[in-house]
Amino acid sequence: MTAPAYLIVEMDISDPERYRQYMAEAPAVVKAFGGEYLVRGGRHETLEGDWQPHRIAxxxxxxxxxxxxxxxxxxxxxxxxxxxxxxxxxxxMVLVEGVDQPV
Incomplete structure (x- = not known):
């Protein structure tokens, strides 16, 4: 069995209109390679450490x-x-390999 992989992205959107153009095109290419969005913005909270991300995907x-x-x-x-x-x-953006089977 092949382990899944995850793209973790942190960003700060400075031009929402231009970013909407990107998001209108990106999902189809992601899907063509078997990918799916699990998180795209949304509420988040730092529970430990100093990381204060702007937006996460x-x-x-x-x-x-x-x-x-x-x-x-x-x-x-x-x-x-x-x-x-x-x-x-x-x-x-960082790419990380997941685990074959959850522990």
Whole structure:
């Protein structure tokens, strides 16, 4: 069994209209690679530590390889990702492999 993979994103949206253009296109590319949004904004609270995220998104993919393929695909990299340019003051993303089976 292949472990799922997760893209964890923290961002600060500085131009909501431009970001809406990005979000109008991104979900179809995410879905084409087997991905799904688990979190897209929403209420959050820091329970421990000093992290004070502005906005969080969490996406799940069937595998690390599929998540990498999504990110590196020409459709996302050359058409969709540039729609985000100027829409956020920062956009931090990390890819992490999940576990095969929950403990």
């Amino acid at each position: 969490l996406l799940r993919f069937p595998s690390f390889a599929q998540a990498k393929a999504f990110y590196e695909t020409s459709d996302y990299a050359t058409r969709v990702k540039p729609l985000r340019d100027g829409a956020t003051s920062f956009f931090d």
